[in-house]
Amino acid sequence: MTRTALAIRHVPFETLGTFEEVLEDTGYSLRYADVAAGDIAALDPLAPDLLVVLGGPVGVYEADTYPFLETELALISRRLAAGLPMQGICLGAQLIAAALGARVAPTGIKEIGFAPIDLTDAGQRGPLRHLVGLPVLHWHGDAFALPEGAELLATTAVAN
Known part of the structure; x- marks a missing residue:
């Protein structure tokens, strides 16, 4: 039986990259x-x-400029309420955090380029363990508070 995955993208050139093959x-x-x-x-x-x-190149807090963000937040909230699997990458993670009531805001620092991530003990026990020591692309200037009940898996030197 084939399972379905839907990826919402904000810029037409962005894909799931190597995660497509995994799926x-x-x-x-x-x-x-x-x-x-x-x-x-x-x-x-x-x-x-x-x-x-x-x-995407926007922040969750820019819904006045980008009205689609409110629609996305409602969509994400419905998915979360149903307890169904979801993954957020960059803006997607911010939207999930915001839908769960966490604060999302600019950090005042742009983190752009390839650098490793620092995994927590929980992060080292999951799929992220495969990224230990590997540089990954960072392109953001926002951060979000950890939503209630969530567990931190990874961070960066800039965020520490």
């Missing part, structure tokens, strides 16, 4: 929904087996 190898059929291409309000957040919300 396909584990039996997922992947589809992208582009925020700029249409109304994401029509998406059913409960339909896919996995929902992934990708990054």
